Amino acid sequence: MTEEDKKLLSTFEARLRHLMYLHDELRRENAEMKQLLGKKEEEVAKLRSNYNELEIAYANLKVAKTISITDCEVKDTKQRLSKLVREVDKCIALLNE
Template sequence: MCNEGMAAMGGLSEIVDSLEGRLDELYKKMLELQKQNSELESKISRSEAAMKKQSDEIAALQQQNESLRIANSLLGSDDNKRETKLKINSLIREIDFCIAQLSE
């Protein structure tokens, strides 16, 4: 009976050792995944910042392009003359509307 008890204890000890080994492996894997997650979050932040910068640059270039097209048409370019006239007329209407509201 003593031998059976010892064998059971030995089997239990092996199971505990095996579980400890697996837990140790899982803990190391968890730390590795946490590190990867942190690196990915950092990469996402950098990518979002780069996208915002590019978006701002695009908006600035679009505004610059619009200004250059208007300047071209004012300098006599026939390509955008009609569009510039429409823009000027629109601005004049806005100014007239503002003056009318101030007069009331």
């Protein structure tokens, strides 16, 4: 082997070692990213579950609010109608006299 071949072989070995080092670094980084992705996916699943629960609670609250408003309105309407009926009865009584 000539001196030039030894130098080329040495350069090749150095570059190959550097390439192997970079490969190992990328493998570690990939493993970290996969682990981080798994955690984020779990977090997203929990947030979606929480969001769905909140949507259901909000829908229930809207229904309850609608019912409670309707109950109050029904009471008020009944009172107004009763008052009107009494007034009509008074008018009829006055007309009958």
